[in-house]
Amino acid sequence: xxxxxxxxxxxxxxxxxxxxxxxxxxxxxxxxxxxxxxxxxxxxxxxxxxxxxxxxxxxxxxxxxxxxxxxxxxxxxxxxxxxxxxxxxxxxxxxxxxxxxxxx
Numbered sequence: 001x002x003x004x005x006x007x008x009x010x011x012x013x014x015x016x017x018x019x020x021x022x023x024x025x026x027x028x029x030x031x032x033x034x035x036x037x038x039x040x041x042x043x044x045x046x047x048x049x050x051x052x053x054x055x056x057x058x059x060x061x062x063x064x065x066x067x068x069x070x071x072x073x074x075x076x077x078x079x080x081x082x083x084x085x086x087x088x089x090x091x092x093x094x095x096x097x098x099x100x101x102x103x104x
Contacts, residue, residue, distance in 0.1 A: 013077050020073030021066035028065020032058050 036058060039046030046054075 009081065013074060013081075016077045017070040017074045021070040023073075024065035024067070024069025025062040026065075027069070029058065029062040031065075032061030 036046070036054060049057075
């Protein structure tokens, strides 16, 4: 079975979102781990939290980061695809005009 161009674009867009999600989870995970370390060293309130709640805070930060970065990467991909389509349409118009001029 052949895949259409739209299926390919959707697949590439999905993988771009996955890459963004992994990057965002890593970036925000490191940031929340650093904040957790600072909280552990400096805050009696944070030290009093259960390990389960600390893990929940860490995971929440990672999920937030993955959603934000995946959305950002997907929006950039969509903008890039729109620009490529616009360029292709413009080039097709130029070719049509050139062929029309050569035909005269």
